[in-house]
Amino acid sequence: xxxxxxxxxxxxxxxxxxxxxxxxxxxxxxxxxxxxxxxxxxxxxxxxxxxxxxxxxxxxxxxxxxxxxxxxxxxxxxxxxxxxxxxxxxxxxxxxxxxxxxxxxxxxxxxxxxxxxxxxxxxxxxxxxxxxxxxxxxxxxxxxxxxxxxxxxxxxxxxxxxxxxxxxxxxxxxxxxxxxxxxxxxxxxxxxxxxxxxxxxxxxxxxxxxxxxxxxxxxxxxxxxxxxxxxxxxxxxxxxxxxxxxxxxxxxxxxxxxxxxxxxxxxxxxxxxxxxxxxxxxxxxxxxxxxxxxxxxxxxxxxxxxxxxxxxxxxxx
Amino acid sequence: xxxxxxxxxxxxxxxxxxxxxxxxxxxxxxxxxxxxxxxxxxxxxxxxxxxxxxxxxxxxxxxxxxxxxxxxxxxxxxxxxxxxxxxxxxxxxxxxxxxxxxxxxxxxxxxxxxxxxxxxxxxxxxxxxxxxxxxxxxxxxxxxxxxxxxxxxxxxxxxxxxxxxxxxxxxxxxxxxxxxxxxxxxxxxxxxxxxxxxxxxxxxxxxxxxxxxxxxxxxxxxxxxxxxxxxxxxxxxxxxxxxxxxxxxxxxxxxxxxxxxxxxxxxxxxxxxxxxxxxxxxxxxxxxxxxxxxxxxxxxxxxxxxxxxxxxxxxxxxxxxxxxxxxxxxxxxxxxxxxxxxxxxxxxxxxxxxxxxxxxxx
Numbered sequence: 001x002x003x004x005x006x007x008x009x010x011x012x013x014x015x016x017x018x019x020x021x022x023x024x025x026x027x028x029x030x031x032x033x034x035x036x037x038x039x040x041x042x043x044x045x046x047x048x049x050x051x052x053x054x055x056x057x058x059x060x061x062x063x064x065x066x067x068x069x070x071x072x073x074x075x076x077x078x079x080x081x082x083x084x085x086x087x088x089x090x091x092x093x094x095x096x097x098x099x100x101x102x103x104x105x106x107x108x109x110x111x112x113x114x115x116x117x118x119x120x121x122x123x124x125x126x127x128x129x130x131x132x133x134x135x136x137x138x139x140x141x142x143x144x145x146x147x148x149x150x151x152x153x154x155x156x157x158x159x160x161x162x163x164x165x166x167x168x169x170x171x172x173x174x175x176x177x178x179x180x181x182x183x184x185x186x187x188x189x190x191x192x193x194x195x196x197x198x199x200x201x202x203x204x205x206x207x208x209x210x211x212x213x214x215x216x217x218x219x220x221x222x223x224x225x226x227x228x229x230x231x232x233x234x235x236x237x238x239x240x241x242x243x244x245x246x247x248x249x250x251x252x253x254x255x256x257x258x259x260x261x262x263x264x265x266x267x268x269x270x271x272x273x274x275x276x277x278x279x280x281x282x283x284x285x286x287x288x289x290x291x292x293x294x295x296x297x298x299x300x301x302x303x304x305x306x307x308x309x310x311x312x313x314x315x316x317x
Numbered sequence: 318x319x320x321x322x323x324x325x326x327x328x329x330x331x332x333x334x335x336x337x338x339x340x341x342x343x344x345x346x347x348x349x350x351x352x353x354x355x356x357x358x359x360x361x362x363x364x365x366x367x368x369x370x371x372x373x374x375x376x377x378x379x380x381x382x383x384x385x386x387x388x389x390x391x392x393x394x395x396x397x398x399x400x401x402x403x404x405x406x407x408x409x410x411x412x413x414x415x416x417x418x419x420x421x422x423x424x425x426x427x428x429x430x431x432x433x434x435x436x437x438x439x440x441x442x443x444x445x446x447x448x449x450x451x452x453x454x455x456x457x458x459x460x461x462x463x464x465x466x467x468x469x470x471x472x473x474x475x476x477x478x479x480x481x482x483x484x485x486x487x488x489x490x491x492x493x494x495x496x497x498x499x500x501x502x503x504x505x506x507x508x509x510x511x512x513x514x515x516x517x518x519x520x521x522x523x524x525x526x527x528x529x530x531x532x533x534x535x536x537x538x539x540x541x542x543x544x545x546x547x548x549x550x551x552x553x554x555x556x557x558x559x560x561x562x563x564x565x566x567x568x569x570x571x572x573x574x575x576x577x578x579x580x581x582x583x584x585x586x587x588x589x590x591x592x593x594x595x596x597x598x599x600x601x602x603x604x605x606x607x608x609x610x611x612x613x614x615x616x617x618x619x620x621x622x623x624x625x626x627x628x629x630x631x632x633x634x635x636x637x638x639x640x641x642x643x644x645x646x647x648x649x650x651x652x653x654x655x656x657x658x659x660x661x662x663x664x665x666x667x668x669x670x671x672x673x674x675x676x677x678x679x
Contacts, residue, residue, distance in 0.1 A: 118366075119366060122365055122366065123362075133365055134364075134365040134366075134367075134370055134425075135365065135366050135367060135368060135370075136368065136369070136370065139368065162593075162597045165597065165601060166597070166600065169600070169601070169604065198600075198610075199609075199610045202607055202610040203607065203610045203611075243612065244612050244613075244614075244624075245612065246612055246624055246626065246627065247612065247614055247624050250624075250626070274614040274615065274616060274624075275614065275624055275625050275626065276614065276616050276617060276625055276654060276656065277656065278625075278656050316660075317626050
């Protein structure tokens with residue numbers, strides 16, 4: 001490959017044929033390139049009097065931000081097919097990058113576009129991408145890659161395949177709504193958010209537009225849209241209560257009952273919130289024998305009230 | 318049988334291509350293409366390319382041999398175990414129930430028949446020589462329907478012969494079909510229990526593709542009981558939905574109209590439970606099913622279950638209905654915690670669970 005210094009302006013950045021990475025350049029990379037320029041050449045292909053960038057997207061973004069005019073580049077020799085180039089770019093990144101699902105979706109899409117047979121993709125590439133080696137995986141990720149507007153959020157949220165599959169089961173309008181709101185949730189919450197919405201949609205036979213417009217939910221949606229991400233936690237609470245009304249109701253009653261119990265100081269009462277186990281755990285701290293006697297005596301007096309029996313009734317409900 | 322029509326191809330393991338049972342099966346299915354393979358992987362490679370590998374796996378028949386057949390039933394840790402043993406001659410099932418764990422359990426496993434069934438004799442001898450329990454229960458319905466492939470394999474009669482005369486050792490054949498013809502042609506063994514999974518008509522229609530109707534199952538059970546077999550029933554999975562109580566009551570009433578209490582060996586109850594992976598697969602395969610959209614908790618074993626109060630309510634109500642037919646003592650719970658067992662069976666005066674909770678120990 002020929003090494004050359006090229007003008008940044010000659011790179012046709014609108015041509016993203018080989019691009020599958022979605023991360024922006026890090027602060028460290030920006031600083032490094034601002035201070036000492038690009039030391040590791042990017043890779044380009046010549047085409048129609050300019051260059052198509054194959055690898056080095058973050059370096060180029062950082063160089064543009066630093067106001068560089070020229071950068072070092074390796075030029076792919078003529079005669080290489082798009083598939084040849086993409087394989088080289090892929091394997092260059094493969095050892096260093098922990099690809100997100102969104103990036104894997106783009107990788108799969110590009111391999112297919114460049115003519116790799118799906119059988120070969122399944123056998124030779126999916127295991128290395130830590131994806132189930134089957135056609136279904138390709139089908140799901142190919143569909144996901146078509147939703148380019150969704151990919152940044154899928155990437156940021158580090159979605160798993162199961163979440164993507166469920167997301168794709170929503171109608172397009174529902175998918176847009178989910179992506180619009182997803183920024184208010186962390187990675188685990190995003191998966192749960194989609195799962196809860198799916199359950200409600202199926203259970204109530206309603207579109208999610210209608211669910212999110214409900215009286216209790218709509219103000220929270222507006223807050224999230226108004227860039228108040230803390231509303232995300234409250235929205236999750238409401239959705240969890242909708243999906244799990246019985247367990248939430250019993251837990252509320254139990255918490256209320258525990259508050260009414262006169263517990264010794266430095267005594268903590270816990271129970272199984274899934275309600276599978278019907279016992280309570282008491283954690284009692286005492287630094288001296290006297291403290292222990294006092295705490296046990298306190299507990300013993302507390303047991304004379306009927307609060308405990310009603311607590312156990314609730315736990316065994 | 319209905320599912321013969323859905324079969325697309327037969328694969329024969331090179332090791333067993335000269336087996337008599339292979340010949341019999343191929344004669345039975347003369348119009349299907351046959352491919353000799355050296356390993357399961359060759360079939361799995363094809364299954365991986367299918368848009369829905371689970372459905373596709375039910376259309377491919379693989380004739381092979383197994384090394385071992387008997388395994389302890391993998392009861393979930395933390396549950397009260399019923400000490401069951403599974404006898405797996407076949408893997409995978411031609412029926413297509415939306416709640417079936419095999420969808421998540423198998424990884425690209427075609428409908429598989431172990432044609433070296435003769436080898437089970439030795440394994441059974443060793444197995445029985447090592448057992449010291451008063452009652453031993455073995456069954457073939459864990460990794461597929463016990464009778465769905467029987468017209469091809471003749472396994473039911475073969476196994477009945479192997480277990481004949483072994484007192485206190487029960488062989489259970491568990492099915493959702495109405496196919497018992499070969500068993501009606503032999504003299505009934507007292508230790509062979511023919512069992513049917515039962516559910517409400519609504520659930521059978523919406524969730525149990527390819528299975529016999531409730532009427533067919535009960536009529537066949539009644540026929541088997543009349544012929545002299547002990548019969549068992551499995552209400553598993555019980556699905557909790559708006560009209561569950563009325564619907565399950567109808568099933569139980571219908572059951573007792575047709576089958577005498579004395580013929581019933583046992584009846585198990587188990588509410589729907591599933592690992593997260595099954596939910597993912599089944600939601601994609603059965604987009605109209607609502608069974609995965611109820612209220613669940615993730616329990617001690619990582620599986621999703623209805624909340625304990627719901628499960629206890631369901632079990633107690635079903636027990637009440639059985640008790641009106643003087644058959645509450647036939648009931649036991651499958652894969653349930655000691656807390657739920659305690660609420661279901663009650664406690665003795667010392668606060669311990671009642672002794673002998675399982676029907677076969679009474």
